[in-house]
Structure formats: C-alpha cells, structure tokens
Amino acid sequence: MAYVAVKGGERAIRNAHTWLAEERRGDPAVPDLGLDQIREQLGRAIDRVMAEGSLYDPDLAALAIKQAQGDLIEAAFLLRAYRTTLPRFAHARPVDTAAMRAARRISAIFKDLPGGQTLGPTYDYTHRLLDFELAENQPPPDAPRAAPDLSPVPRVPDILGREGLLEADGPMDAEPGDLTREPLSFPAGRDIRLQALARGDEGFLLAMGYSTQRGYGGSHPFAGEVRMGEVSVEIEPPELGFAIDIGDLTVTECQMVNQFKGSKTQLPQFTRGYGLVFGFSERKAMSMALVDRAMRAEELGEDVTAPAQNPEFVLYHSDNIEATGFVEHLKLPHYVDFQSELQNVRRLREAVERREAAE
Amino acid sequence: MNDTISRPDAIATRQHWMSVLARAPAEAIASALTRAGPLPVWSRVRGPETGLVMVRGRTGGSGSPFNLGEMTVTRCTVRLGSGVAGHAYVAGRDERRAELAAVADALLQDLNTGSRDSLIGPLAAAQREQRLTRAEKAAATRVEFFAMRNMRS
Structure with a gap:
C-alpha cells in the first residue's frame, strides 16, 4: 500500500x-x-x-x-x-567601519557632529505617494554632485567616549564563536548573539525592537549614528604571509546609545547596542541594535521581564529558515499521528456519552 | 622581484596592485595584460576555485570580533614560464577574473616600475573615479544646518 x-x-x-x-x-x-x-x-x-x-x-x-x-x-x-556546497577558505580581518566610504551617515544626537550629516540615497522625507512616472520607464535625472571631503568620518562613540560618558568597546582579540560550525547554546556570548541577529529575520527583529520601545524592556534609545557604505575586506592567506584586500562589501551600521543609571561599581553613563548588517538595511541595523542592547539587561543588572531581554527567546526564534522549517513541517504527512489522535478523541467522547446516559 | 626596493615596500606595492586587481572586471584585466605585451605562458597551480570567506565585524565597531556572515571568493594560483607564481583571491564567483588576476600578479612581479604603472595605473584610476563619483553624490546630500535668528533680539 x-x-x-x-x-x-x-x-x-x-x-x-x-x-x-x-x-x-x-x-x-x-x-x-x-x-x-x-x-x-x-x-x-x-x-x-x-x-x-x-x-x-x-x-x-x-x-x-x-x-x-x-x-x-x-x-x-x-x-x-x-x-554548504562551498569550502571555507579563510576568515577575514574584522571590517573597519571607521574607514567606511560612507554614502549615508546620520546622527540623531548631535546636529553638528564632526564629518557632518549625509543623507545618501534615502527614502526618508519621501511622501510615500505612488510615483506613476516610474510606470512610464522614464530615465531619472542625474544625481547632483558636490566636492567631497574624503577624510575618514569619526564614529560617534569615539566622540562621546572621550569623556567616559559612553561605555567603551572592551577587549579586541577574543576568537569569536561561529554558528555555522557550532549549534546555538546558552548562555550565548555577545559574539554569538550579534552573529545570530545579523542573519536574523528583519520582521522578527523589527517587532522585537519595537516591543522594547513600547515598554517591554525599554532602555531609552537614541540613534547615536547610522552609517551605510562600502568597507574593504582583507584576508591573510598563509601562502602569501601578508594581508590582501579581496574586494568591497556594502554594510549598514547602527550605534544605539541608551541610558544607564550606573551601579555600585559604575558611574552613570550611556550604554550601547550595536547593529551591523550586509547591504543597505537601516530598519534591520537599527532593530538589531535595539535588541542587542535589550539582551544585555542581565549583564547590566537590569530586571529581565520582557521577551526582547531574553536571549533564549530571541535567538531561538530569530532565524526565519529554522522557523519556516518547523512551521511548514506541519504540512508533511502526519497520517498515523492523526489516526491515533482521532481514536483518542472518539474514546473520550464515548466515555462522556456513556456517563451522561448512565446519569 | 625588483631587488632595488626594500621588502616592506615591495609588499606594500604588491598589496596595492592585488587590491586593484581584486576589484577590476575580467575584461579590464585582460586588456591591461594585452597592453603590457604579448600574453605570457602560464600554468595553473591551484584553481580557479570558488569558496567562502567569513566576514567579521567588531562589537560596537571597535570591540571584540564577531562573525557577520560569509561572502563568495574565487582564488587562483598560476606559474609563469619564468617560474614566478601569481596569486589571486577575488570577491565573487568569476573564475576567469581570478585566473587573469593571478596571471597579472605574477607578471607584475617581473616588470619594472614603469611597466607596472602602465598595467595597473588605468585600472586603479577607473576605480578611483567610481569611488569619487559616489563620494560626490554623497557630498551633495550633506545637510547644511543654518541657525534661526531670534526676532526679538
């Protein structure tokens, strides 16, 4: 059969x-x-x-x-x-976002920050009205140009960090864990959390980030800086013995700056959430930074009360490939399981009916 | 390699041309090689083959590293008739581009400074031009705030 x-x-x-x-x-x-x-x-x-x-x-x-x-x-x-069909040749040196060739760079906390505010090719300030001219396939006008300042643009944490008002980034040299090699386990370090968020579902992270703003684990965020542009990728092949540049990536980075009242050992200062994603995706980079900061609640001695502050909840549900697999597996044949459930329900109903008949 | 320059300088020079070759289209490398003279004879030592490089970021931008995600990379090693080996690692999956970049890397090690510049110079200039164009468009979107004057003062 x-x-x-x-x-x-x-x-x-x-x-x-x-x-x-x-x-x-x-x-x-x-x-x-x-x-x-x-x-x-x-x-x-x-x-x-x-x-x-x-x-x-x-x-x-x-x-x-x-x-x-x-x-x-x-x-x-x-x-x-x-x-999964390709071999891993190497891991790159960490990209240097301070050296980014930024097409966009904005800050919501300093109007006149060094390096200026550059809008780039943004949808912000558009009126969200459908543009029917696009349906006509007309070529767009040329983008205006101006004389550029090609010096590197300082990062907002470097500006605020000088006075100690903002927490520092900590040590630089630990070897990070890798979710593509080791399954997720808890407690998950910030390296693992950031890797999971960077590949997490944008919609899920958006909703989680939004929930922190609506009071489920709020941390008073300010968009310290958002920047988007090209960074160079360097690897150090053993056959050469020196680093080489293998090309460029576009990434979006978000520095979220959050309130922190201080503790017994720490003066009040601003804390941070960090977002970094492939491509131009401000919504995701900002959401990632909100959720990264929310998941630091325990580390910073805050009450862990909300879903976004719970690394297990966030990281077990952020991957849309895994989520799709588990939700959609319900479509696969469950004929035998269901037959036994069916028999169960019939037996229960019969028992109730017999009892009612006896009364 | 040219023995009149010191090793750190030689490495920096090679790093520069490798970074230019890594970004140049296959056709542009092919025509640059043709400009440098008759194409050398080469043999493949490894590849061209496509694999992955794990890209990393730093927590907060300057803290400890984390794995951001992978990128495709194609590598190739060739040897010229002269015995010089050339290497290339280039972003993406274009095998011809990686092989031509490796040939150019080998050839550039044999050339004098003037011939090197004529091979790599135009490729570097095209990339500078592209970057400048984007930087100019970005500069045109820079916000110039102006202070509002208080009418009562």
Whole structure:
C-alpha cells in the first residue's frame, strides 16, 4: 500500500514542479527577467536575501530571488543551502567601519557632529505617494554632485567616549564563536548573539525592537549614528604571509546609545547596542541594535521581564529558515499521528456519552 | 622581484596592485595584460576555485570580533614560464577574473616600475573615479544646518 502511494506522489510532485516553473515564468509574451535587472533594480531585496541568507553575493541573491518568485525567505533559504556546497577558505580581518566610504551617515544626537550629516540615497522625507512616472520607464535625472571631503568620518562613540560618558568597546582579540560550525547554546556570548541577529529575520527583529520601545524592556534609545557604505575586506592567506584586500562589501551600521543609571561599581553613563548588517538595511541595523542592547539587561543588572531581554527567546526564534522549517513541517504527512489522535478523541467522547446516559 | 626596493615596500606595492586587481572586471584585466605585451605562458597551480570567506565585524565597531556572515571568493594560483607564481583571491564567483588576476600578479612581479604603472595605473584610476563619483553624490546630500535668528533680539 505504502509504495503505491509514494509512486502516485512522485508523479504529482513532478507535475507540480513543472507547473511551478511555468507559473514562475508568467506570461511568455512578457520579456524574461534578467538577473542583472534584479541585481540593479531590486537592490533592497538583494540586500535582505544576502543578510538573512548570511552570504554576500549579489548575483547569487538575484538568482535566488528569481527562482523563489520574489519570496525573500525562500530565496535566503536557497543561499543557505548553496553555501554548504562551498569550502571555507579563510576568515577575514574584522571590517573597519571607521574607514567606511560612507554614502549615508546620520546622527540623531548631535546636529553638528564632526564629518557632518549625509543623507545618501534615502527614502526618508519621501511622501510615500505612488510615483506613476516610474510606470512610464522614464530615465531619472542625474544625481547632483558636490566636492567631497574624503577624510575618514569619526564614529560617534569615539566622540562621546572621550569623556567616559559612553561605555567603551572592551577587549579586541577574543576568537569569536561561529554558528555555522557550532549549534546555538546558552548562555550565548555577545559574539554569538550579534552573529545570530545579523542573519536574523528583519520582521522578527523589527517587532522585537519595537516591543522594547513600547515598554517591554525599554532602555531609552537614541540613534547615536547610522552609517551605510562600502568597507574593504582583507584576508591573510598563509601562502602569501601578508594581508590582501579581496574586494568591497556594502554594510549598514547602527550605534544605539541608551541610558544607564550606573551601579555600585559604575558611574552613570550611556550604554550601547550595536547593529551591523550586509547591504543597505537601516530598519534591520537599527532593530538589531535595539535588541542587542535589550539582551544585555542581565549583564547590566537590569530586571529581565520582557521577551526582547531574553536571549533564549530571541535567538531561538530569530532565524526565519529554522522557523519556516518547523512551521511548514506541519504540512508533511502526519497520517498515523492523526489516526491515533482521532481514536483518542472518539474514546473520550464515548466515555462522556456513556456517563451522561448512565446519569 | 625588483631587488632595488626594500621588502616592506615591495609588499606594500604588491598589496596595492592585488587590491586593484581584486576589484577590476575580467575584461579590464585582460586588456591591461594585452597592453603590457604579448600574453605570457602560464600554468595553473591551484584553481580557479570558488569558496567562502567569513566576514567579521567588531562589537560596537571597535570591540571584540564577531562573525557577520560569509561572502563568495574565487582564488587562483598560476606559474609563469619564468617560474614566478601569481596569486589571486577575488570577491565573487568569476573564475576567469581570478585566473587573469593571478596571471597579472605574477607578471607584475617581473616588470619594472614603469611597466607596472602602465598595467595597473588605468585600472586603479577607473576605480578611483567610481569611488569619487559616489563620494560626490554623497557630498551633495550633506545637510547644511543654518541657525534661526531670534526676532526679538
């Protein structure tokens, strides 16, 4: 019996996937979507897939988005699966965000900070009205230019840190844990937490960050600084014996600055939450920084009362690939489980009915 | 390698051209190699092969490292007829680009400073130009605050 069912299933699956390919292509009278078009014109989708797929490769992300018909979680899943086919050559030196070639850099706490406020290609201050001219495929006007200041832009923590008003970053040289090598375990260090948040679901982190603002573990955040731009990646191949630069990545960094009343051993000062993500994703970098700070509640001697302050709650639920797997596994055959549940319910009902009949 | 320059300088010079080659498109490296003369004969020692590099950040920007996520990288090692080896590690999955970058790395070690500049100079200039263009567009979005004058004073 079981074999008959499997054979029937195979044919149905094959036909379903063939139909899927046809549906994915859509109306053949409409030109096929090029990967270059996805890469160039759906940049924020590319960024999200690279961040949550935890693999920086815009061309692969474009392919994944096309294959998944724009389902970005499915696309991130495709990247996660692809990375398992590749060997790891090296780990890079930590990127230096102070040396970022920033396209955008803003601070909500200092109007006139050194290096200035640079808006970059932002959706902020747009009116969120649909622009029907975009439907006409008109070329956009050229972006205005001005003489740039090419010196590195100081980071806000470096400015505030000088007076000791802001907590320092701590030691620099511990070897970080790696979620791609070791499964998540608790207590999870901040290195592991930041790695999990960087690849976590944007929607989940947004909701968690938002919950802290609405009073579930509030920490009075200020957006100390948000910056986006290119950083260089360096590795040190053993065959060369010196560091080499292998290319650029676009990343978004958020420095959240939070109140801290001080403790028996510590004068009052500002504490920090940190966000760093692949691509241009301010919403995610800011959410990450809020949640990073919330999860430091115990370390900073604050009451742990809210979900966002609970690292187990956050980290066990932040990964949308794992979450999808567990939620969607409910679709798989549970015929035998359900048969036994069915018998149980029937027995219980019969027992109740017998009792009622006897009374 | 040119023995009139010291080793740290030689490494810095090579680091510079490798960083330029890592960002140059395959076609641009190919035409730069053609400009430098007849293409040398080379053999592949390793690759080209694609793998991953784990990118790291620092907690708070300057604290202890954490793993941010991986990137694709393609590497290649070649040897010229002269015996000089060239290496390349370039972001992405373009095998031809990695192989041409490794050939250029080997060739550049054999060339004198003038020939090096003519090979790598135009590639570096194109990359500088791209960066400058983005920096100029960013500069045009810099906010110039002006103080509001109090009418009663």
